[in-house]
Amino acid sequence: MSAMATETVGTMPEEVFSACSSPLSSPPSSPLIPPLSQDEATQNHDSQESIAGPMTPTVSLPAPSRPKRQAAVRAAEKITSIIDEFGTHNRHTKPRGTKRGRDASPDLKKLNSTTEIHTKRIRTQDLPVTQLSPDESDAAVDAEFDNDKEPAYTADTGLTLLDAQINTANTQPASDLQGVLVNNILMNLRAKAATNSVAIEQADVDLPPTVATVADETSAPIARAAPRAPPPIRSKFRGGMCEALPYFKAYKGSCYFAGLVAKGFLIDIEVEKGDMFGENGGGRVKEGTSMVRSKDAVDDAINVRSLTNAYAGDSLIAIVAGDQHPLYPCQPPAVYSVLDWFHITYMWKEKLRARGSQRVFTVWRVRFEKANPFTPSWWIPLGEEENVTPVTCPVGACSTCNTQSKQIFTVGWFCLNHLCRNYYKLPSTLDDVDIDTLAYSQEFLNERTPYEGDIPSLIPTLPNAEGMHGTELALRQGFVCPKCNYACRRVYWSWLACESSNCRFRQQAVMIPYSKLLLSNEEEIFTKNMQAKRLRNKVNDSLATILNQTYAVLSPVTTLGGYTVRQFFLTNPTHQVIGSFTIFRSSEQINTKADGPDELFRTLEVEDIGLRRNPAAIAGHKLEGLTRHFQQNFGARYKFGVSVQSKGFADAPPAILKALKRLDWAKGVAVSSATANFPISRHGLGDNFFEDLAAQDQNFNELLALGYMEEDRINYHDDGEKELGPVVAALSLGSPCTMRFRPKRNKGFETDETPKDSQKHKKNDRDEEDKKEKKNHKDILEVEMRHGDMMVMAGTEIQRFYEHAVTPQGKRRFALTARFVDPAKMELQSDIDDALIKGAIPPHAANFTYDGY
Numbered sequence: 001m002s003a004m005a006t007e008t009v010g011t012m013p014e015e016v017f018s019a020c021s022s023p024l025s026s027p028p029s030s031p032l033i034p035p036l037s038q039d040e041a042t043q044n045h046d047s048q049e050s051i052a053g054p055m056t057p058t059v060s061l062p063a064p065s066r067p068k069r070q071a072a073v074r075a076a077e078k079i080t081s082i083i084d085e086f087g088t089h090n091r092h093t094k095p096r097g098t099k100r101g102r103d104a105s106p107d108l109k110k111l112n113s114t115t116e117i118h119t120k121r122i123r124t125q126d127l128p129v130t131q132l133s134p135d136e137s138d139a140a141v142d143a144e145f146d147n148d149k150e151p152a153y154t155a156d157t158g159l160t161l162l163d164a165q166i167n168t169a170n171t172q173p174a175s176d177l178q179g180v181l182v183n184n185i186l187m188n189l190r191a192k193a194a195t196n197s198v199a200i201e202q203a204d205v206d207l208p209p210t211v212a213t214v215a216d217e218t219s220a221p222i223a224r225a226a227p228r229a230p231p232p233i234r235s236k237f238r239g240g241m242c243e244a245l246p247y248f249k250a251y252k253g254s255c256y257f258a259g260l261v262a263k264g265f266l267i268d269i270e271v272e273k274g275d276m277f278g279e280n281g282g283g284r285v286k287e288g289t290s291m292v293r294s295k296d297a298v299d300d301a302i303n304v305r306s307l308t309n310a311y312a313g314d315s316l317i318a319i320v321a322g323d324q325h326p327l328y329p330c331q332p333p334a335v336y337s338v339l340d341w342f343h344i345t346y347m348w349k350e351k352l353r354a355r356g357s358q359r360v361f362t363v364w365r366v367r368f369e370k371a372n373p374f375t376p377s378w379w380i381p382l383g384e385e386e387n388v389t390p391v392t393c394p395v396g397a398c399s400t401c402n403t404q405s406k407q408i409f410t411v412g413w414f415c416l417n418h419l420c421r422n423y424y425k426l427p428s429t430l431d432d433v434d435i436d437t438l439a440y441s442q443e444f445l446n447e448r449t450p451y452e453g454d455i456p457s458l459i460p461t462l463p464n465a466e467g468m469h470g471t472e473l474a475l476r477q478g479f480v481c482p483k484c485n486y487a488c489r490r491v492y493w494s495w496l497a498c499e500s501s502n503c504r505f506r507q508q509a510v511m512i513p514y515s516k517l518l519l520s521n522e523e524e525i526f527t528k529n530m531q532a533k534r535l536r537n538k539v540n541d542s543l544a545t546i547l548n549q550t551y552a553v554l555s556p557v558t559t560l561g562g563y564t565v566r567q568f569f570l571t572n573p574t575h576q577v578i579g580s581f582t583i584f585r586s587s588e589q590i591n592t593k594a595d596g597p598d599e600l601f602r603t604l605e606v607e608d609i610g611l612r613r614n615p616a617a618i619a620g621h622k623l624e625g626l627t628r629h630f631q632q633n634f635g636a637r638y639k640f641g642v643s644v645q646s647k648g649f650a651d652a653p654p655a656i657l658k659a660l661k662r663l664d665w666a667k668g669v670a671v672s673s674a675t676a677n678f679p680i681s682r683h684g685l686g687d688n689f690f691e692d693l694a695a696q697d698q699n700f701n702e703l704l705a706l707g708y709m710e711e712d713r714i715n716y717h718d719d720g721e722k723e724l725g726p727v728v729a730a731l732s733l734g735s736p737c738t739m740r741f742r743p744k745r746n747k748g749f750e751t752d753e754t755p756k757d758s759q760k761h762k763k764n765d766r767d768e769e770d771k772k773e774k775k776n777h778k779d780i781l782e783v784e785m786r787h788g789d790m791m792v793m794a795g796t797e798i799q800r801f802y803e804h805a806v807t808p809q810g811k812r813r814f815a816l817t818a819r820f821v822d823p824a825k826m827e828l829q830s831d832i833d834d835a836l837i838k839g840a841i842p843p844h845a846a847n848f849t850y851d852g853y
């Protein structure tokens with residue numbers, strides 16, 4: 001550690017740094033010695049003694065439990081070794097091949113000669129570094145906060161979810177953080193893009209015109225100078241960035257992290273004093289259109305921890321800039337643009353006066369530096385050069401807490417350890433620093449710290465489909481267009497199509513048919529999972545599990561046609577039967593018959609029936625949410641909040657008409673057997689509830705085909721649109737799934753929230769979705785659907801009182817769901833005409849029949 005002493009420049013005059021010692025002249029103590037507590041720091045200040053072993057690693061973990069303690073020890077070792085390495089080699093302060101790092105400005109030289117300044121890079125202060133084991137990290141992230149999950153929009157919840165996102169996406173990003181981004185210069189992006197653009201473009205295929213082609217790539221209001229080069233990746237949609245970029249899956253908030261390490265960061269509209277092309281975050285309340293800070297930064301906020309860990313591990317972070325950033329130096333080329341790879345070169349807690357108030361809060365500041373500081377940045381305005389002579393920022397150490405801090409402000413050095421008694425106190429007088437006059441020093445701003453590791457390409461290549469079937473998550477993701485670098489969502493089932501209106505890149509998606517074996521393997525895993533669950537719920541029924549008997553009544557197992565059938569009756573809050581749910585379990589015999597489920601599944605696998613994702617909320621907005629599954633409507637148009645076009649039955653492929661026949665059969669037998677199975681212990685809404693229902697019923701005139709790839713799903717929703725008839729039937733093909741029912745909120749059902757739930761929700765309190773979820777009822781019924789199974793829901797009131805969600809457990813599933821959309825209940829004549837034409841069953845459908853076997 002002797003090398004450290006040689007890095008000390010100058011001496012520290014008593015009157016200037018009376019509260020500081022020269023930590024680097026003392027040997028470091030054991031890396032596992034915990035940092036000073038607040039009390040210890042206070043006592044030491046009182047005695048004005050310097051502490052031996054000041055290079056103690058700055059890991060502060062509150063009394064960890066045994067496994068956490070081990071994790072803390074591992075973290076401490078890691079951080080110590082980093083400190084040692086820097087201490088010895090000083091590698092980050094000497095830019096390669098240049099003397100610029102040593103050419104301190106005249107002012108700095110003066111400062112150096114009169115004060116104790118260290119040029120050593122500070123890795124950590126008393127930051128709450130918590131490096132958990134991979135398992136712990138995953139669990140922590142799962143349990144606490146997931147911002148990388150693509151929302152599963154549904155017709156009726158989509159809009160609200162998106163509203164919530166608008167409120168949080170730009171205004172409540174990385175909670176408790178202020179971003180300081182060092183604006184330096186470029187890399188040759190065109191060259192980079194070229195290397196990644198493999199020539200895989202296919203024929204110019206015309207896809208349906210409603211494809212999310214993006215006419216306006218930016219909505220930035222102020223015209224500024226054009227950037228000197230295009231960004232490496234751009235998109236109009238946040239979802240495009242999140243789906244296409246492995247390092248930026250921040251659907252909510254500004255910081256994307258994995259395993260508690262930050263990977264990507266968004267800077268956008270909200271800027272506070274001191275930000276430099278930066279963005280602030282949490283702890284604010286909305287007031288009018290601007291945000292007002294209402295509380296101090298929280299040290300153990302997951303974003304802070306993730307950034308702290310990225311700082312400690314010197315990991316790369318990609319920064320995405322939103323076009324609303326007021327300090328964007330050039331005209332933003334797109335709503336969202338990837339800036340470059342950065343790394344965090346300093347993190348500190350800063351005092352800030354809330355806008356329009358006298359109250360002072362603390363926020364975390366993060367200094368992001370471009371990983372390669374010696375190449376010009378694309379976002380510099382065309383014709384301008386960044387004129388920076390890199391210098392080294394002085395470092396001082398506090399004699400009270402032994403923590404090193406950079407001298408980041410022009411006012412001179414003071415301790416930046418927020419846990420220290422002398423935090424924000426001028427060392428000479430111990431007076432409070434005047435926060436209103438603080439300005440960053442040129443030395444701090446102009447310091448450059450090249451990243452020493454390998455810097456990968458920002459542009460992910462299209463995934464290699466070798467050995468895959470085409471619906472695996474890796475292939476389901478979005479992609480960066482290899483032709484124009486636009487970050488695209490996967491909109492079509494059968495195509496990768498660039499979302500930029502200026503680009504015609506289209507590539508047929510890989511779609512290899514499933515083998516029987518693959519399907520049965522998926523079912524085997526599903527069965528095992530469900531058996532375990534059933535055991536926990538003390539039921540043994542492979543068709544469905546009633547999770548709460550209060551509102552669901554079960555009929556005995558019967559057979560209808562070749563199917564094993566179970567029927568459930570759901571009640572309203574006053575226990576009157578309001579409808580039935582019937583599940584038809586298929587068999588190998590049924591599945592393998594001509595025109596049966598195996599054949600239908602194979603047809604849908606290989607034929608492009610037009611499945612695509614559609615906007616489920618705020619279509620066209622930068623936060624537009626697409627459905628988390630693919631759809632194609634046939635027959636009368638089913639308007640369910642998602643704007644889906646429909647193909648008439650006359651143009652439908654035979655597979656669709658064959659499925660329709662099966663569903664018509666299932667509907668008929670389900671409704672008539674409901675009359676027989678009606679639970680006499682409960683009253684229905686009328687004496688002849690199911691007879692009446694059968695009498696009102698009409699033949700299906702609509703079929704919605706849904707395609708699910710790996711991890712696709714449909715969130716809670718109802719099929720309760722006013723134009724719909726009372727019966728809905730579905731055929732399930734491919735991977736198995738569960739369909740869960742729960743009572744809707746505010747309908748008078750007894751509440752079922754347990755204390756355990758409340759606690760869980762408290763943890764996630766920041767998340768709007770979770771806040772809503774907290775109030776939801778639990779599932780009362782979970783139905784298992786396997787390849788070839790059908791289900792029939794009968795009773796309009798079921799849709800009024802219950803909602804359902806479907807979660808496939810496998811990588812490829814289709815659901816063909818049929819309904820009657822009543823033209824008599826439509827308002828527009830054009831809709832009525834459309835429904836009558838498209839919903840008419842064509843004569844050739846008479847060739848297809850179904851008898852239940």
Ligand SMILES: O=C(O)CCC(=O)C(=O)O
Nearest residue numbers: 706714719730806815817
């Ligand atoms: O995927 C399914 O089986 C059914 C989807 C569904 O809930 C619906 O279409 O309303």
